Amino acid sequence: xxxxxxxxxxxxxxxxxxxxxxxxxxxxxxxxxxxxxxxxxxxxxxxxxxxxxxxxxxxxxxxxxxxxxxxxxxxxxxxxxxxxxxxxxxxxxxxxxxxxxxxxxxxxxxxxxxxxxxxxxxxxxxxxxxxxxxxxxxxxxxxxxxxxxxxxxxxxxxxxxxxxxxxxxxxxxxxxxxxxxxxxxxxxxxxxxxxxxxxxxxxxxxxxxxxxxxxxxxxxxxxxxxxxxxxxxxxxxxxxxxxxxxxxxxxxxxxxxxxxxxxxxxxxxxxxxxxxxxxxxxxxxxxxxxxxxxxxxxxxxxxxxxxxxxxxxxxxxxxxxxxxxxxxxxxxxxxxxxxxxxxxx
Ligand SMILES: NC(=O)c1ccc[n+]([C@@H]2O[C@H](COP(=O)([O-])OP(=O)(O)OC[C@H]3O[C@@H](n4cnc5c(N)ncnc54)[C@H](OP(=O)(O)O)[C@@H]3O)[C@@H](O)[C@H]2O)c1
Numbered sequence: 001x002x003x004x005x006x007x008x009x010x011x012x013x014x015x016x017x018x019x020x021x022x023x024x025x026x027x028x029x030x031x032x033x034x035x036x037x038x039x040x041x042x043x044x045x046x047x048x049x050x051x052x053x054x055x056x057x058x059x060x061x062x063x064x065x066x067x068x069x070x071x072x073x074x075x076x077x078x079x080x081x082x083x084x085x086x087x088x089x090x091x092x093x094x095x096x097x098x099x100x101x102x103x104x105x106x107x108x109x110x111x112x113x114x115x116x117x118x119x120x121x122x123x124x125x126x127x128x129x130x131x132x133x134x135x136x137x138x139x140x141x142x143x144x145x146x147x148x149x150x151x152x153x154x155x156x157x158x159x160x161x162x163x164x165x166x167x168x169x170x171x172x173x174x175x176x177x178x179x180x181x182x183x184x185x186x187x188x189x190x191x192x193x194x195x196x197x198x199x200x201x202x203x204x205x206x207x208x209x210x211x212x213x214x215x216x217x218x219x220x221x222x223x224x225x226x227x228x229x230x231x232x233x234x235x236x237x238x239x240x241x242x243x244x245x246x247x248x249x250x251x252x253x254x255x256x257x258x259x260x261x262x263x264x265x266x267x268x269x270x271x272x273x274x275x276x277x278x279x280x281x282x283x284x285x286x287x288x289x290x291x292x293x294x295x296x297x298x299x300x301x302x303x304x305x306x307x308x309x310x311x312x313x314x315x316x317x318x319x320x321x322x323x324x325x326x327x328x329x330x331x332x333x334x335x336x337x338x339x340x341x342x343x344x345x
Protein backbone atom coordinates (compact mmCIF):
# COMPACT_ATOMS: atom_id res chain seq x y z
CA UNK A 1 0.00 0.00 0.00
CA UNK A 2 1.38 3.45 -0.90
CA UNK A 3 1.90 5.82 2.02
CA UNK A 4 -1.08 8.04 2.90
CA UNK A 5 -0.42 11.74 3.44
CA UNK A 6 -2.78 13.54 5.81
CA UNK A 7 -3.42 17.28 5.49
CA UNK A 8 -4.08 18.90 8.85
CA UNK A 9 -4.66 22.16 10.68
CA UNK A 10 -2.27 22.50 13.63
CA UNK A 11 -2.77 25.20 16.28
CA UNK A 12 0.15 27.64 16.10
CA UNK A 13 -0.83 30.37 18.59
CA UNK A 14 -3.73 31.33 20.83
CA UNK A 15 -6.32 33.39 18.93
CA UNK A 16 -7.17 36.93 20.01
CA UNK A 17 -10.79 37.61 19.11
CA UNK A 18 -11.89 35.57 16.10
CA UNK A 19 -9.72 32.70 14.94
CA UNK A 20 -7.74 33.39 11.77
CA UNK A 21 -5.57 31.36 9.39
CA UNK A 22 -2.51 32.90 11.07
CA UNK A 23 -3.44 31.03 14.25
CA UNK A 24 -2.90 27.70 12.46
CA UNK A 25 -0.39 25.88 10.27
CA UNK A 26 -1.65 23.80 7.34
CA UNK A 27 0.67 20.80 7.37
CA UNK A 28 1.22 17.46 5.62
CA UNK A 29 1.68 14.39 7.80
CA UNK A 30 2.73 11.06 6.22
CA UNK A 31 0.97 8.13 7.86
CA UNK A 32 2.21 4.55 8.26
CA UNK A 33 0.00 1.54 7.62
CA UNK A 34 -2.11 0.74 10.71
CA UNK A 35 -0.49 -1.50 13.32
CA UNK A 36 -2.45 -4.11 15.29
CA UNK A 37 -5.36 -2.37 17.05
CA UNK A 38 -5.17 0.69 14.79
CA UNK A 39 -7.42 1.89 11.98
CA UNK A 40 -6.65 4.31 9.13
CA UNK A 41 -9.62 6.59 8.44
CA UNK A 42 -10.40 9.12 5.71
CA UNK A 43 -12.40 12.10 6.96
CA UNK A 44 -15.75 12.68 5.28
CA UNK A 45 -17.34 15.24 7.61
CA UNK A 46 -15.80 17.53 10.22
CA UNK A 47 -18.09 19.23 12.73
CA UNK A 48 -17.56 22.99 13.18
CA UNK A 49 -18.76 24.19 16.55
CA UNK A 50 -18.74 27.39 18.60
CA UNK A 51 -16.67 25.48 21.15
CA UNK A 52 -13.78 25.33 18.65
CA UNK A 53 -13.06 28.89 19.76
CA UNK A 54 -13.02 27.81 23.41
CA UNK A 55 -10.76 24.79 22.76
CA UNK A 56 -8.25 27.01 20.95
CA UNK A 57 -7.95 29.32 23.98
CA UNK A 58 -6.28 28.46 27.28
CA UNK A 59 -9.20 29.65 29.42
CA UNK A 60 -10.56 27.37 32.16
CA UNK A 61 -12.85 24.96 30.30
CA UNK A 62 -14.49 21.56 30.37
CA UNK A 63 -11.70 19.72 28.50
CA UNK A 64 -7.98 20.45 28.30
CA UNK A 65 -7.36 23.20 25.74
CA UNK A 66 -5.84 22.14 22.42
CA UNK A 67 -2.08 22.53 22.94
CA UNK A 68 0.03 24.63 20.58
CA UNK A 69 1.49 22.27 17.97
CA UNK A 70 -1.49 19.87 18.21
CA UNK A 71 -3.96 19.06 15.45
CA UNK A 72 -7.13 21.11 16.08
CA UNK A 73 -9.78 19.08 17.92
CA UNK A 74 -13.09 18.34 16.22
CA UNK A 75 -15.82 15.74 15.88
CA UNK A 76 -15.46 13.64 12.74
CA UNK A 77 -17.13 11.02 10.59
CA UNK A 78 -15.15 9.01 8.08
CA UNK A 79 -14.51 5.82 6.18
CA UNK A 80 -12.04 3.06 7.08
CA UNK A 81 -9.30 2.83 4.45
CA UNK A 82 -7.14 0.19 6.16
CA UNK A 83 -7.58 -1.76 9.38
CA UNK A 84 -5.35 -3.52 11.86
CA UNK A 85 -8.31 -4.42 14.04
CA UNK A 86 -10.69 -7.32 13.54
CA UNK A 87 -13.74 -5.21 14.46
CA UNK A 88 -13.26 -2.76 11.58
CA UNK A 89 -13.19 -3.48 7.84
CA UNK A 90 -12.31 -1.32 4.85
CA UNK A 91 -15.39 0.72 3.91
CA UNK A 92 -16.90 0.84 7.41
CA UNK A 93 -18.28 4.26 8.32
CA UNK A 94 -17.05 5.44 11.71
CA UNK A 95 -17.34 8.39 14.03
CA UNK A 96 -14.67 9.81 16.33
CA UNK A 97 -12.77 12.92 17.42
CA UNK A 98 -9.67 12.77 15.23
CA UNK A 99 -9.89 16.49 14.49
CA UNK A 100 -9.07 18.78 11.62
CA UNK A 101 -7.21 16.36 9.32
CA UNK A 102 -7.96 14.58 6.10
CA UNK A 103 -6.77 11.16 7.31
CA UNK A 104 -5.83 9.77 10.70
CA UNK A 105 -4.49 6.64 12.35
CA UNK A 106 -6.77 5.96 15.28
CA UNK A 107 -6.87 3.35 18.03
CA UNK A 108 -9.86 1.12 17.26
CA UNK A 109 -11.18 1.88 20.76
CA UNK A 110 -11.58 5.56 19.82
CA UNK A 111 -13.98 4.78 16.95
CA UNK A 112 -17.70 4.13 16.88
CA UNK A 113 -18.96 2.11 13.89
CA UNK A 114 -22.17 3.56 12.46
CA UNK A 115 -25.05 1.50 11.08
CA UNK A 116 -26.11 2.08 7.47
CA UNK A 117 -29.85 2.70 7.72
CA UNK A 118 -32.23 3.17 4.81
CA UNK A 119 -33.26 6.80 4.47
CA UNK A 120 -30.72 8.09 7.02
CA UNK A 121 -27.97 10.13 5.32
CA UNK A 122 -24.55 9.95 7.02
CA UNK A 123 -24.64 13.66 7.95
CA UNK A 124 -27.58 12.92 10.29
CA UNK A 125 -25.07 11.28 12.66
CA UNK A 126 -23.23 14.63 12.85
CA UNK A 127 -26.43 16.48 13.64
CA UNK A 128 -29.83 15.29 14.79
CA UNK A 129 -28.60 11.78 15.73
CA UNK A 130 -25.25 12.99 17.09
CA UNK A 131 -23.96 15.32 19.80
CA UNK A 132 -26.03 18.24 18.47
CA UNK A 133 -29.25 16.30 18.77
CA UNK A 134 -28.29 15.00 22.20
CA UNK A 135 -27.51 18.55 23.38
CA UNK A 136 -30.96 19.69 22.33
CA UNK A 137 -32.73 16.60 23.66
CA UNK A 138 -31.16 16.31 27.12
CA UNK A 139 -30.82 20.04 27.68
CA UNK A 140 -34.51 20.57 27.04
CA UNK A 141 -35.99 17.33 28.35
CA UNK A 142 -33.79 16.83 31.41
CA UNK A 143 -33.22 20.42 32.55
CA UNK A 144 -36.00 22.34 30.80
CA UNK A 145 -38.57 19.64 31.75
CA UNK A 146 -41.19 21.01 29.33
CA UNK A 147 -44.90 20.64 30.03
CA UNK A 148 -47.71 21.12 27.54
CA UNK A 149 -49.00 24.69 27.54
CA UNK A 150 -45.74 26.20 28.84
CA UNK A 151 -43.82 28.91 26.98
CA UNK A 152 -40.32 28.10 25.75
CA UNK A 153 -37.90 30.70 24.41
CA UNK A 154 -34.78 29.49 22.60
CA UNK A 155 -31.91 31.72 21.43
CA UNK A 156 -29.78 31.02 18.31
CA UNK A 157 -32.97 29.24 17.29
CA UNK A 158 -32.10 28.73 13.62
CA UNK A 159 -28.80 27.09 14.49
CA UNK A 160 -27.96 23.44 14.93
CA UNK A 161 -29.02 22.99 18.57
CA UNK A 162 -31.68 25.71 18.72
CA UNK A 163 -33.64 24.50 15.70
CA UNK A 164 -33.98 21.06 17.30
CA UNK A 165 -34.82 22.45 20.76
CA UNK A 166 -37.71 24.45 19.32
CA UNK A 167 -39.09 21.48 17.42
CA UNK A 168 -38.88 19.22 20.48
CA UNK A 169 -40.65 21.96 22.42
CA UNK A 170 -43.49 21.87 19.89
CA UNK A 171 -43.66 18.05 20.14
CA UNK A 172 -44.00 18.51 23.93
CA UNK A 173 -46.93 20.90 23.42
CA UNK A 174 -45.16 24.16 24.34
CA UNK A 175 -45.64 27.59 22.87
CA UNK A 176 -42.23 28.10 21.22
CA UNK A 177 -40.52 31.41 20.49
CA UNK A 178 -37.15 31.58 18.77
CA UNK A 179 -34.68 34.44 18.47
CA UNK A 180 -32.42 34.62 15.43
CA UNK A 181 -30.29 37.14 13.58
CA UNK A 182 -32.20 37.71 10.33
CA UNK A 183 -35.76 38.00 9.02
CA UNK A 184 -35.05 35.08 6.68
CA UNK A 185 -34.12 32.86 9.63
CA UNK A 186 -37.23 34.00 11.53
CA UNK A 187 -39.43 33.10 8.56
CA UNK A 188 -37.75 29.67 8.39
CA UNK A 189 -38.50 29.07 12.09
CA UNK A 190 -42.20 29.81 11.67
CA UNK A 191 -42.88 28.51 8.17
CA UNK A 192 -40.64 25.42 8.05
CA UNK A 193 -40.11 24.41 11.67
CA UNK A 194 -43.49 25.28 13.19
CA UNK A 195 -42.36 27.81 15.81
CA UNK A 196 -45.20 29.98 17.13
CA UNK A 197 -43.19 33.19 16.93
CA UNK A 198 -39.71 34.34 16.00
CA UNK A 199 -37.86 37.53 16.87
CA UNK A 200 -34.98 39.08 14.95
CA UNK A 201 -32.81 40.07 17.92
CA UNK A 202 -30.73 42.40 15.75
CA UNK A 203 -33.62 44.66 14.75
CA UNK A 204 -36.49 44.15 17.22
CA UNK A 205 -37.25 45.96 20.45
CA UNK A 206 -36.63 42.74 22.35
CA UNK A 207 -38.70 43.55 25.43
CA UNK A 208 -41.76 44.60 23.44
CA UNK A 209 -41.42 41.66 21.04
CA UNK A 210 -41.18 39.16 23.93
CA UNK A 211 -44.18 40.74 25.65
CA UNK A 212 -46.19 40.24 22.48
CA UNK A 213 -44.93 36.73 21.68
CA UNK A 214 -45.01 35.45 25.29
CA UNK A 215 -48.03 37.17 26.91
CA UNK A 216 -48.09 34.57 29.71
CA UNK A 217 -44.39 34.93 30.57
CA UNK A 218 -41.54 32.49 29.98
CA UNK A 219 -41.33 29.08 31.65
CA UNK A 220 -38.20 27.78 29.92
CA UNK A 221 -35.34 29.76 28.43
CA UNK A 222 -32.94 27.55 26.45
CA UNK A 223 -29.82 29.69 26.68
CA UNK A 224 -27.48 29.49 23.69
CA UNK A 225 -26.14 33.01 23.48
CA UNK A 226 -26.05 35.36 26.46
CA UNK A 227 -26.13 39.03 25.47
CA UNK A 228 -29.21 41.20 24.87
CA UNK A 229 -31.66 38.30 24.44
CA UNK A 230 -30.78 37.01 27.89
CA UNK A 231 -31.10 40.49 29.38
CA UNK A 232 -34.61 40.79 27.91
CA UNK A 233 -35.72 37.28 28.93
CA UNK A 234 -34.91 37.39 32.67
CA UNK A 235 -37.52 40.04 33.64
CA UNK A 236 -40.16 37.93 31.86
CA UNK A 237 -39.42 34.64 33.63
CA UNK A 238 -42.31 32.92 35.34
CA UNK A 239 -42.21 31.44 38.83
CA UNK A 240 -40.07 28.25 38.85
CA UNK A 241 -38.73 28.88 35.36
CA UNK A 242 -35.96 26.59 34.07
CA UNK A 243 -32.89 27.76 32.16
CA UNK A 244 -30.78 25.04 30.53
CA UNK A 245 -27.48 26.95 30.17
CA UNK A 246 -26.16 25.41 26.98
CA UNK A 247 -23.93 28.12 25.50
CA UNK A 248 -22.91 31.77 25.56
CA UNK A 249 -21.75 32.32 21.99
CA UNK A 250 -22.13 36.10 22.23
CA UNK A 251 -19.06 36.09 24.48
CA UNK A 252 -16.71 33.48 23.01
CA UNK A 253 -14.69 36.03 21.01
CA UNK A 254 -14.61 38.60 23.82
CA UNK A 255 -11.22 40.13 24.38
CA UNK A 256 -9.47 38.65 27.44
CA UNK A 257 -9.85 41.36 30.08
CA UNK A 258 -9.35 39.12 33.07
CA UNK A 259 -12.88 40.02 34.17
CA UNK A 260 -14.62 37.01 32.66
CA UNK A 261 -18.06 36.81 31.05
CA UNK A 262 -20.75 39.25 32.21
CA UNK A 263 -23.91 37.76 33.65
CA UNK A 264 -27.47 38.74 32.76
CA UNK A 265 -28.31 42.37 33.51
CA UNK A 266 -31.50 41.34 35.28
CA UNK A 267 -29.97 38.47 37.23
CA UNK A 268 -31.99 39.30 40.35
CA UNK A 269 -35.06 37.96 38.52
CA UNK A 270 -33.63 34.44 38.80
CA UNK A 271 -33.97 34.86 42.56
CA UNK A 272 -37.37 36.58 42.55
CA UNK A 273 -38.85 33.92 40.24
CA UNK A 274 -36.98 30.96 41.84
CA UNK A 275 -35.52 30.01 38.49
CA UNK A 276 -33.35 26.94 38.03
CA UNK A 277 -30.23 27.73 35.99
CA UNK A 278 -28.25 24.61 35.13
CA UNK A 279 -25.12 24.57 33.00
CA UNK A 280 -24.49 21.31 31.17
CA UNK A 281 -22.10 19.81 28.66
CA UNK A 282 -23.52 17.16 26.38
CA UNK A 283 -20.83 14.62 27.31
CA UNK A 284 -22.40 14.55 30.80
CA UNK A 285 -25.18 12.56 29.15
CA UNK A 286 -23.01 10.02 27.24
CA UNK A 287 -24.38 7.04 29.20
CA UNK A 288 -27.92 8.09 28.19
CA UNK A 289 -27.20 8.71 24.49
CA UNK A 290 -29.02 5.52 23.35
CA UNK A 291 -32.23 6.85 24.96
CA UNK A 292 -31.84 10.26 23.27
CA UNK A 293 -30.95 8.79 19.88
CA UNK A 294 -33.96 6.46 20.01
CA UNK A 295 -36.29 9.38 20.75
CA UNK A 296 -34.84 11.61 18.03
CA UNK A 297 -34.78 8.78 15.47
CA UNK A 298 -38.42 8.03 16.25
CA UNK A 299 -39.54 11.64 15.75
CA UNK A 300 -37.45 11.86 12.60
CA UNK A 301 -39.10 8.74 11.18
CA UNK A 302 -42.56 10.09 12.08
CA UNK A 303 -41.77 13.32 10.21
CA UNK A 304 -42.05 15.41 13.40
CA UNK A 305 -38.43 16.63 13.27
CA UNK A 306 -36.50 18.30 10.50
CA UNK A 307 -32.83 19.04 10.42
CA UNK A 308 -30.70 21.06 8.04
CA UNK A 309 -27.01 20.80 7.27
CA UNK A 310 -24.98 23.85 6.26
CA UNK A 311 -21.99 22.51 4.33
CA UNK A 312 -18.57 24.13 3.86
CA UNK A 313 -16.64 22.39 1.09
CA UNK A 314 -13.02 21.44 1.69
CA UNK A 315 -10.98 21.00 4.87
CA UNK A 316 -8.73 23.85 3.69
CA UNK A 317 -11.71 26.18 4.38
CA UNK A 318 -12.32 25.05 7.97
CA UNK A 319 -10.88 28.16 9.65
CA UNK A 320 -13.10 30.58 7.71
CA UNK A 321 -15.91 28.07 8.18
CA UNK A 322 -15.87 28.42 11.97
CA UNK A 323 -16.40 32.14 11.68
CA UNK A 324 -19.67 31.51 9.82
CA UNK A 325 -21.02 30.56 13.27
CA UNK A 326 -20.03 33.93 14.70
CA UNK A 327 -21.35 35.82 11.65
CA UNK A 328 -24.64 33.93 11.88
CA UNK A 329 -24.07 32.81 8.28
CA UNK A 330 -25.17 29.23 9.01
CA UNK A 331 -28.68 27.83 9.22
CA UNK A 332 -28.69 24.41 10.86
CA UNK A 333 -25.65 22.26 11.57
CA UNK A 334 -22.36 23.52 10.16
CA UNK A 335 -20.12 20.78 8.76
CA UNK A 336 -17.09 20.63 6.50
CA UNK A 337 -17.30 18.13 3.65
CA UNK A 338 -13.72 16.88 3.50
CA UNK A 339 -14.34 14.06 0.98
CA UNK A 340 -17.27 12.27 -0.64
CA UNK A 341 -19.64 10.40 1.66
CA UNK A 342 -20.38 6.75 0.85
CA UNK A 343 -23.82 6.01 -0.57
CA UNK A 344 -26.53 5.13 1.96
CA UNK A 345 -28.85 2.17 1.38
N1 LIG B 1 -23.35 22.60 26.32
C1 LIG B 1 -23.08 21.79 25.31
O1 LIG B 1 -22.76 20.61 25.45
C2 LIG B 1 -23.18 22.36 23.92
C3 LIG B 1 -23.13 21.53 22.79
C4 LIG B 1 -23.28 22.12 21.53
C5 LIG B 1 -23.44 23.49 21.42
N2 LIG B 1 -23.46 24.25 22.54
C6 LIG B 1 -23.67 25.70 22.50
O2 LIG B 1 -24.93 25.91 21.91
C7 LIG B 1 -24.92 27.13 21.18
C8 LIG B 1 -25.34 26.86 19.74
O3 LIG B 1 -24.37 26.00 19.18
P1 LIG B 1 -24.59 25.35 17.74
O4 LIG B 1 -23.51 24.36 17.54
O5 LIG B 1 -26.00 24.92 17.61
O6 LIG B 1 -24.30 26.59 16.81
P2 LIG B 1 -25.34 27.28 15.80
O7 LIG B 1 -26.49 27.73 16.62
O8 LIG B 1 -25.57 26.40 14.64
O9 LIG B 1 -24.50 28.53 15.30
C9 LIG B 1 -24.25 29.58 16.14
C10 LIG B 1 -25.34 30.68 15.95
O10 LIG B 1 -25.21 31.59 17.01
C11 LIG B 1 -25.72 32.84 16.59
N3 LIG B 1 -24.84 33.90 17.10
C12 LIG B 1 -23.56 34.13 16.74
N4 LIG B 1 -23.07 35.20 17.42
C13 LIG B 1 -24.09 35.64 18.19
C14 LIG B 1 -24.23 36.73 19.12
N5 LIG B 1 -23.21 37.57 19.37
N6 LIG B 1 -25.43 36.90 19.73
C15 LIG B 1 -26.46 36.05 19.48
N7 LIG B 1 -26.38 35.01 18.61
C16 LIG B 1 -25.22 34.81 17.99
C17 LIG B 1 -25.74 32.83 15.06
O11 LIG B 1 -27.08 32.88 14.60
P3 LIG B 1 -27.91 34.27 14.47
O12 LIG B 1 -28.08 34.51 13.01
O13 LIG B 1 -29.16 33.97 15.18
O14 LIG B 1 -27.07 35.34 15.13
C18 LIG B 1 -25.14 31.48 14.69
O15 LIG B 1 -25.74 30.90 13.58
C19 LIG B 1 -23.51 27.70 21.32
O16 LIG B 1 -23.47 28.61 22.38
C20 LIG B 1 -22.68 26.47 21.67
O17 LIG B 1 -21.50 26.78 22.35
C21 LIG B 1 -23.32 23.71 23.79
